[in-house]
Amino acid sequence: MYISNWDEFQKAAEELYTTSPETTRYVSGFRHVDGELILKVTDDRTIIKYKTNQASDLRKFTNLNLSLMSKMQNKPMEGKK
C-alpha cells in the first residue's frame, strides 16, 4: 500500500486515474507538528499511499497536484517546467 519511491507513486497514481476517472479521489494530509506529508490515491478498490518528511518532495507534490487536477478536469496540460 505504501510506495517508497516518488516516481513509482506518481506513475501508479496517474495510471489509477486513467483507468477509473469517475471514482478515483486524491487525498493529501499534512501534520505540521510531525513535519509529515501523506498522500493517498484510491478508487475504492485499489489504494496507493506515499508518506514523506522531506522538503524536496514539496515541489514534486505541487507538480502532481497540477497533473492530477488537469486529469480530473480532462484538460490538456501545457508543458510548463
Place this chain on the structure above:
Amino acid sequence: MKELDPTAFTVELGRFYEKSRVNGTVSVTMKRMTERRLYKASRVKKEIPKGGEAILDKNRMKDDDIEYPCLVRATYKDKKISTIVAPNELDKFQNAYSTVIRAYMDSLKKKERTRKKAKTAASQQQKQQ
C-alpha cells in the same frame, strides 16, 4: 460543510494550516465532478455549479473533450470547507494553492547531503595525508 468560491477557499485553507502548527492534521481531498454528482449538487443548491452546465446538457454528444469541474474539500479538526473549481478557473486556483503549500508546509526536513559530503571529503583528505 462550508461552500466557498475558489479564492476564499485558498484563504481559509491557509488559515487552517496556520492553526495546525500546534496540533492536528489538515486534509485536502480532490475528485472529479461527474454527471451524477453534479446532478445531486444542483438538486441540493437549486442551481447548477459553475462549469457544470456543459456536462449536464443532455444534447451533448459523448466525446472525450468535455471538461469537468473539480470538487476540492479541506478539513481541520471539526471545521470543513469545500469548493468547486470550474475548468476555466484551474490556473488561478493552482497558483493560489501552490502559494499556500509553499508558505505553510515548512516543517519538512531539508536535505542534509551537503554536510555529509563535506564530512566525508574532509575525512578522505585526512586519510590521504
